[in-house]
Amino acid sequence: MGQLRTLGMLNREGMSACHEGRMETALFQLDQARSMAQAMKLPLHEAKIRNNMGLVHQLSGRTSEARACFILALKATGREAPDSVLHRVIRTNLDRLGGKAEAA
Numbered sequence: 001m002g003q004l005r006t007l008g009m010l011n012r013e014g015m016s017a018c019h020e021g022r023m024e025t026a027l028f029q030l031d032q033a034r035s036m037a038q039a040m041k042l043p044l045h046e047a048k049i050r051n052n053m054g055l056v057h058q059l060s061g062r063t064s065e066a067r068a069c070f071i072l073a074l075k076a077t078g079r080e081a082p083d084s085v086l087h088r089v090i091r092t093n094l095d096r097l098g099g100k101a102e103a104a
Contacts, residue, residue, distance in 0.1 A: 007036045011049055014056075023060045027053060044086065047076035051090045054097075063097060070094040 001009075014029035030053045037046035054069030070093050077087035 003036060003040060007033050007040070007042075007045060010036070011052065015052055018052075018056045018059065023056055026056045030056065043076045043080050044084075047073040047080070047090065048086060050076070051086070051093060054090075054093060058093075058097060067094065067097055070097065 010029045010033035014026045017029060018026035030049055034046055034049045037049055050069045050073035054066040057066035057069060070090055073090045074094060077084060077090060081087055
């Protein structure tokens with residue numbers, strides 16, 4: 001299986017685990033995907049995964065961790081694709097959390 005396919009599988013399985021309430025498993029799988037995206041130098045994939053990690057943290061009640069994930073994701077999309085749908089979604093997630101999107 002190719003690395004990009006593995007990355008996508010880890011991301012999907014992580015979000016599936018989140019939907020099933022298995023938050024630690026979700027974070028583990030998402031962190032594995034994030035690490036792969038970082039090693040492959042895929043900043044937008046990494047940003048999408050960090051956004052997903054932020055959602056898992058938020059659903060787990062860990063708002064400071066969620067905020068950190070959203071800010072890192074927003075910074076990456078701001079550099080790479082500031083007009084993208086992904087950037088707007090991440091900004092919305094951060095705003096809903098009560099974060100400071102303008103700092104990112």
